[in-house]
Amino acid sequence: MSDSQGPVWQVFERPAHGHPVRAAGSVHAVDAETALQNAWAVYGRRPTAVALWVVPRSLVLTKSRDEFASLAPAHGNGGGSEQTYCVFCRCGTKIAYEESPSVLAATAEQALARAIEQQAGAQQADDICHAIWVFPAAAIISSESPTAECSFAPQPYKWFRDHKSFPTGALMREIEKEASKSEHA
Amino acid sequence: MDEQTRAAAFEERIARCEKIEPGDWMPSEYRRQLLRMMSQHAHSEIVGMLPEGEWITRAPSLKRKLVLLAKVQDEGGHGQYLYDAAESLGATRDEMIEALHTGRAKYANVFNYPAPTWADVGMIGWLVDEAAILNQSMLAKCSYGPYARAMLRICSEETFHKKQGQELVIRLARGTPAQRAMAQEALNRWWWPTLMQFGYPDAESPHTDTLRRWGVKTKTNDELRETFIAGIVPELRLLGLEPPDPELRCDKATGRWHHGPIDFDELKRVVNGDGPCNKRRLGERIKAHEDGAWVREALLAYNARHESPRREFSGAPA
Numbered sequence: 001m002s003d004s005q006g007p008v009w010q011v012f013e014r015p016a017h018g019h020p021v022r023a024a025g026s027v028h029a030v031d032a033e034t035a036l037q038n039a040w041a042v043y044g045r046r047p048t049a050v051a052l053w054v055v056p057r058s059l060v061l062t063k064s065r066d067e068f069a070s071l072a073p074a075h076g077n078g079g080g081s082e083q084t085y086c087v088f089c090r091c092g093t094k095i096a097y098e099e100s101p102s103v104l105a106a107t108a109e110q111a112l113a114r115a116i117e118q119q120a121g122a123q124q125a126d127d128i129c130h131a132i133w134v135f136p137a138a139a140i141i142s143s144e145s146p147t148a149e150c151s152f153a154p155q156p157y158k159w160f161r162d163h164k165s166f167p168t169g170a171l172m173r174e175i176e177k178e179a180s181k182s183e184h185a
Numbered sequence: 186m187d188e189q190t191r192a193a194a195f196e197e198r199i200a201r202c203e204k205i206e207p208g209d210w211m212p213s214e215y216r217r218q219l220l221r222m223m224s225q226h227a228h229s230e231i232v233g234m235l236p237e238g239e240w241i242t243r244a245p246s247l248k249r250k251l252v253l254l255a256k257v258q259d260e261g262g263h264g265q266y267l268y269d270a271a272e273s274l275g276a277t278r279d280e281m282i283e284a285l286h287t288g289r290a291k292y293a294n295v296f297n298y299p300a301p302t303w304a305d306v307g308m309i310g311w312l313v314d315e316a317a318i319l320n321q322s323m324l325a326k327c328s329y330g331p332y333a334r335a336m337l338r339i340c341s342e343e344t345f346h347k348k349q350g351q352e353l354v355i356r357l358a359r360g361t362p363a364q365r366a367m368a369q370e371a372l373n374r375w376w377w378p379t380l381m382q383f384g385y386p387d388a389e390s391p392h393t394d395t396l397r398r399w400g401v402k403t404k405t406n407d408e409l410r411e412t413f414i415a416g417i418v419p420e421l422r423l424l425g426l427e428p429p430d431p432e433l434r435c436d437k438a439t440g441r442w443h444h445g446p447i448d449f450d451e452l453k454r455v456v457n458g459d460g461p462c463n464k465r466r467l468g469e470r471i472k473a474h475e476d477g478a479w480v481r482e483a484l485l486a487y488n489a490r491h492e493s494p495r496r497e498f499s500g501a502p503a
Contacts, residue, residue, distance in 0.1 A: 004481060005278045026269045030488040042262045064208035095334055131206040160252045166348035171355050175423055
């Protein structure tokens with residue numbers, strides 16, 4: 001193995017129920033189980049994600065707009081059986097890669113070409129697609145809670161991760177008030 | 186397209202405030218600078234776990250221990266976000282770790298100073314994290330997509346750390362005379378290193394112009410430093426704490442802050458390996474990496490005994 005940290009797994013998160021999944025980052029792990037556990041430890045420390053996916057980086061085809069033009073068109077069925085590919089796009093002024101409608105394709109290249117076609121409808125500058133990721137839906141390993149007992153398992157409420165537990169603004173205002181009172185006295 | 190046309194198109198994208206993604210064409214200098222910044226930044230997060238990590242076992246209460254544990258864990262997570270961003274430009278994790286361990290890669294100067302008292306933990310959280318927030322909220326708007334995304338995640342967590350640190354210092358400053366003295370001594374230790382953390386003055390900062398043109402940085406080191414001073418000094422003074430700089434004053438007419446000379450030779454020495462704790466920090470980091478080797482080996486051995494490394498994970502023991 002060339003990397004002592006294990007292969008890379010792309011991590012996706014659903015920030016809240018009913019919200020689209022978006023790319024969160026990545027972890028290194030030797031297998032899916034550890035990848036998912038690492039993903040929860042790194043991207044689910046604050047209970048902000050309600051579900052996490054991990055996908056082997058090697059199965060994610062990524063292209064940026066500069067590369068779109070040089071891609072092969074989506075004609076034909078590629079000669080193989082089709083499967084569902086997940087599509088993630090970074091569009092307009094949005095900074096995150098967000099889930100777009102999935103496509104059926106025989107290969108990742110074909111899926112990408114179809115995803116680009118799908119995005120081509122958006123002519124508004126606000127919606128222009130800057131970069132696309134595709135990967136087979138079958139490659140997703142996901143869970144809706146940490147996969148194993150881990151010391152940093154998200155809990156419904158952790159006071160020490162709550163801004164309100166450290167009311168520095170209120171404290172400073174109180175001190176300021178006291179200070180001005182004693183000045184007047 | 187030739188190089189010149191591509192470069193012009195790139196600059197136009199930057200001017201339109203578009204984010205650059207890994208596959209996009211970019212000048213090799215843009216790539217080089219970003220790799221340097223992102224890997225240094227990642228290393229800083231990882232080494233930054235050490236000075237405060239030393240205090241986990243000595244935290245004065247269970248509450249403070251939990252807070253500190255969570256903070257140090259956050260820093261580890263930040264390192265992961267940033268290594269991920271650096272990997273998007275082709276750097277491998279092993280290369281980056283090796284560069285750190287052999288001293289080729291740099292990390293933030295501040296972590297090479299000792300944290301001898303509990304007040305240092307609060308002062309690091311308040312001063313060092315506040316300085317980091319100013320730098321990072323600027324970088325969250327930077328033109329390179331992966332870096333900006335990592336920064337957005339980090340900023341929201343770092344705000345926490347600053348509040349936790351400030352709250353700790355407030356309690357000390359309003360505590361016993363000994364606690365107040367401890368807070369003041371910690372401020373004396375951390376004030377100058379924190380000002381140095383913003384980097385060399387603009388006149389001696391060779392990359393600033395290019396990095397600004399490419400939308401990587403939108404403010405200069407001196408601008409950020411002054412914003413920091415203007416924000417934090419009134420709050421420190423309200424608590425009866427005074428930065429160790431007799432020249433520090435706010436010009437009433439302009440509203441601008443004047444500070445005494447910063448010892449940038451010290452910054453150079455500390456960044457290049459000759460600070461009070463460089464050897465200790467790097468030694469601890471290397472030891473942690475080596476001590477973790479058996480875990481990596483065990484995971485590989487476990488993995489090798491299963492036919493498919495990507496077998497479905499059921500989520501529950503069979």
